[in-house]
Structure formats: structure tokens, C-alpha cells
Amino acid sequence: MRGNASGILHPVARGRGGVAVSHNKNTKDCEVVRMPAPQRVVLPMQQHIGAPCEPVVKVGDKVAVGQLIGDTDKFVSTPVHASISGTVISVAPEKIANGRVVPAVTIESDGEMRQFEGIEPPKVNNREDFLAAVRASGLVGLGGAGFPSHVKLNYPPEKNVDTLIINAAECEPYITVDYRECIDNSWDILTSIHLIKQYLGIKNVVIAVEDNKPEAVTELQKIANQKADTDNSVNVMVLPSRYPQGAEKVMVLSATGRKVPPGKLPADVGCVLMNVASTAFISRYLKTGRPLVSRSLTVDGSAIAQPKNVRVPIGTCIDDIIGFCGGFKAPPFKVIAGGPMMGISLVSTNVPILKNNNAILAFAEGSARIKPERDCIRCGHCSQACPMSLTPTNIMRYVKANDAEKLKKASVMVCMECGSCSYSCPAGKPLVQYMVLAKNIVREADSKK
Numbered sequence: 001m002r003g004n005a006s007g008i009l010h011p012v013a014r015g016r017g018g019v020a021v022s023h024n025k026n027t028k029d030c031e032v033v034r035m036p037a038p039q040r041v042v043l044p045m046q047q048h049i050g051a052p053c054e055p056v057v058k059v060g061d062k063v064a065v066g067q068l069i070g071d072t073d074k075f076v077s078t079p080v081h082a083s084i085s086g087t088v089i090s091v092a093p094e095k096i097a098n099g100r101v102v103p104a105v106t107i108e109s110d111g112e113m114r115q116f117e118g119i120e121p122p123k124v125n126n127r128e129d130f131l132a133a134v135r136a137s138g139l140v141g142l143g144g145a146g147f148p149s150h151v152k153l154n155y156p157p158e159k160n161v162d163t164l165i166i167n168a169a170e171c172e173p174y175i176t177v178d179y180r181e182c183i184d185n186s187w188d189i190l191t192s193i194h195l196i197k198q199y200l201g202i203k204n205v206v207i208a209v210e211d212n213k214p215e216a217v218t219e220l221q222k223i224a225n226q227k228a229d230t231d232n233s234v235n236v237m238v239l240p241s242r243y244p245q246g247a248e249k250v251m252v253l254s255a256t257g258r259k260v261p262p263g264k265l266p267a268d269v270g271c272v273l274m275n276v277a278s279t280a281f282i283s284r285y286l287k288t289g290r291p292l293v294s295r296s297l298t299v300d301g302s303a304i305a306q307p308k309n310v311r312v313p314i315g316t317c318i319d320d321i322i323g324f325c326g327g328f329k330a331p332p333f334k335v336i337a338g339g340p341m342m343g344i345s346l347v348s349t350n351v352p353i354l355k356n357n358n359a360i361l362a363f364a365e366g367s368a369r370i371k372p373e374r375d376c377i378r379c380g381h382c383s384q385a386c387p388m389s390l391t392p393t394n395i396m397r398y399v400k401a402n403d404a405e406k407l408k409k410a411s412v413m414v415c416m417e418c419g420s421c422s423y424s425c426p427a428g429k430p431l432v433q434y435m436v437l438a439k440n441i442v443r444e445a446d447s448k449k
């Protein structure tokens with residue numbers, strides 16, 4: 001890894017593709033404000049990649065903040081905890097942002113936000129204790145992925161992981177909560193890094209930040225230099241701001257020069273990646289035993305009256321959060337859960353915030369970058385923009401022909417749905433939607449074999 005006189009590392013390699021997006025980090029100077037407890041929360045039993053939880057409470061039960069309300073014995077899963085105190089009024093399926101209906105526990109607030117009495121810091125003496133504590137905390141990737149963190153950190157020893165990459169790129173436009181984490185909670189980030197190093201025995205740590213966040217770079221570097229780091233193994237790397245710099249495979253290449261092969265994980269090339277806010281949470285949990293019951297998110301966009309960074313109980317209705325931000329100042333034309341590149345367009349805002357939702361964006365008509373769809377002009381911009389070297393035009397054709405074999409040969413399963421192809425298309429083709437359809441066609445064909 002190459003550094004300069006100030007100790008800042010530079011990327012080792014540059015991947016192909018990507019797009020230059022407007023950053024619109026309008027809320028970067030807005031400190032996170034805590035939203036008062038809502039009247040009720042809806043806590044879906046599946047807020048993560050993997051198996052759903054089973055509710056462990058029933059209608060009429062009194063619950064307190066941090067109390068376990070859903071769990072499973074499946075490994076790829078993570079428990080769910082009450083985010084407000086009150087009474088369980090429903091254990092029934094509810095709709096979530098992606099339109100799916102999943103089992104959920106609804107709690108009516110008692111207005112007290114009573115903390116669960118059984119909360120205490122976990123006892124952690126070794127790797128197994130550490131991984132068990134991360135699981136018990138309910139932590140998932142807070143950057144949008146929603147992958148259970150204990151699974152990510154529990155890589156097999158034979159993978160020889162030598163590098164922990166802390167992802168503070170936050171390359172999606174508008175979103176600034178990871179930036180705020182770097183500015184406001186840098187000690188939590190560094191303390192967590194040393195805990196992960198200690199219990200997992202990882203040698204090198206790279207905190208990767210895009211160059212459009214110079215204050216975050218300065219803060220993290222200052223803290224990294226102050227913390228006892230005798231072997232100088234924790235370093236800050238400044239990456240060029242080019243979307244999707246924060247995508248796992250792109251970041252591994254930039255930070256280490258290692259290429260993650262198709263179908264493989266970063267651990268297969270000796271790396272583990274953690275979102276910066278997820279990382280900071282670990283030290284807070286080990287200190288207090290308070291599980292993941294709230295999260296920070298950016299609320300912004302041309303239709304929002306008072307854009308903010310706000311901390312809300314998990315399960316708060318998106319309508320309530322928008323209300324806390326002054327409501328709509330113009331009729332919303334498009335509301336997105338997440339960033340404009342990879343977020344989900346909402347049909348209804350009457351859905352709960354999940355652990356992995358890092359933003360709500362609402363745009364008034366005329367302000368969103370929506371191009372009318374025209375015929376493909378074969379310009380090739382979509383292929384040039386693709387970080388995974390795919391040819392979206394061919395994939396679009398094979399989707400229309402419902403040809404699973406050709407889609408497989410076109411390697412569509414490596415698509416990370418980053419949206420760079422759609423963004424760069426002058427003909428307004430919804431290419432990323434074709435990629436999602438393509439993967440479904442391949443999965444369905446495989447399931448019939």
C-alpha cells in the first residue's frame with residue numbers, strides 16, 4: 001500500500017467502470033438528532049439476509065427497550081429486539097418497503113421508553129464469545145446490505161484473512177450518516193477496530209474514505225495516530241469519489257489490489273469488510289449490552305421540508321419520520337428507502353424503517369433525474385460503466401427472450417445491482433431492473449433442474 005508524507009494511504013488499484021454522480025451531501029453538517037419515541041413500531045421478523053426469526057412474545061405482553069422479541073436457531077440470521085417499551089398489540093404479517101409481507105411484532109408505546117432490566121455488557125474473553133456477542137446484539141450491515149455481522153466476521157480460519165477494510169466510502173448521493181459517524185463517533189470506530197483485531201487476529205486495517213470527505217479523513221487519521229497502535233497497522237485510505245466505490249468487490253480491489261473472483265467472497269482473498277457505522281456499534285454494545293434498537297438515517301430530497309440526520313427506533317413508520325422532518329413541502333413524486341442509485345422506490349410510506357435503511361429521500365416532480373425511455377442507440381455507455389464487465393444490452397435482450405442459458409453465459413449473477421448502467425444510459429433504459437429480472441429467470445431455471 002502506498003502512502004505519502006502525511007501517512008494517508010492511496011488506492012493500490014483502480015477498477016473499471018463506475019460513474020461520476022452528483023454528491024448532494026446537503027446534510028453533512030447536520031448532527032444526528034434523536035426523534036421522540038413514536039406511538040407504535042412494527043418490527044418485522046426478517047430485517048436481514050438469511051432466515052427469518054420466530055416471535056418469542058405474544059399479544060398482550062409488556063415489553064421494554066432492548067428485550068428480545070424474535071429469534072431463531074438458524075446460523076444466518078440475527079435476533080430482533082423491542083425498540084420502544086409498551087404492549088405487544090399484534091403478531092401478524094406486515095408489509096415492508098420492498099413490498100413483501102413478512103411476520104412482524106407491533107408494539108404500542110407506553111410513552112416511557114423503559115430499558116429492559118436484563119441488559120448487561122456481555123462477557124467476552126475469546127473469539128467465540130466475541131462472535132456470540134455480535135450475534136446477540138442483533139447487528140447487521142448498517143450500510144444497506146443487511147447481512148448479519150456475526151456471519152461476516154465468522155470466516156473459516158483457512159481463509160487466512162489478513163486485512164480488515166472499514167467501509168466509510170458512503171458513495172451513494174445524499175446519504176451522510178456514515179460521514180457523521182466518522183466525525184461524531186470516531187473513538188467508537190477505533191475502539192471497535194482494536195476489538196476486532198484482538199479477537200479475530202487480523203493484522204492490517206484500512207479505513208477507506210472517499211476524497212469528498214476531507215474532514216472525516218482528518219478526524220479518523222488523528223484518532224488512528226493517537227490510539228495505541230504499536231505496529232502502525234491501522235491506516236486511513238483516501239479513494240477517488242466515483243460511484244460505486246463502496247461496493248465490496250470494488251473496494252477490495254482499490255484497498256488491496258486483490259480481485260474477488262465471481263461467486264467468491266472478500267474472505268476468499270483474505271479480506272473482511274465492515275460498514276463504518278456497524279463497526280462503531282460493536283464497541284458500544286460490548287460496553288453496555290444495549291442491542292441494536294435504533295439507527296441513524298438521512299432524510300433529504302427536494303420534497304422534504306426540513307432535511308435532517310435523525311436517529312429513530314427501528315420499526316418507526318416512514319410517515320412518522322417524514323413528519324418529524326417537517327413533512328413534505330411539495331407533493332412527493334418519488335420516495336426512496338436508501339440512496340438514489342440502489343434504494344427501493346416506495347409505493348407507500350406507511351411501512352417501517354428496518355435495520356438496514358440508511359436514508360429516506362423524497363423528490364418533487366421535475367427534480368428527480370428521470371429520463372423518458374427511448375430505443376437503444378448502441379452507444380455502449382452501459383458496458384463502459386459496469387464495474388463487473390457485463391454487457392447490459394445483451395442481458396436486456398436475453399431477458400426479453402426469457403433465455404436462462406444465455407443469461408448464465410453472460411455472467412448476470414455477478415451483477416451487484418449498482419445501477420451504474422441505468423444511470424449512464426442516454427435512452428433511459430431501466431437496465432438495473434432488467435438485471436434483477438435476469439437473475440430471477442436464472443434462479444427459477446436452476447430451481448427446476
Ligand code: SF4
Binds near residue numbers: 385390414416418431
Ligand atoms: S447494475 Fe449490474 S450490470 Fe449494471 S453496472 Fe451495476 S453491476 Fe453492471
Ligand code: SF4
Binds near residue numbers: 380381428
Ligand atoms: S447505454 Fe443505453 S442506449 Fe447506450 S447501449 Fe446501453 S442500453 Fe443502449
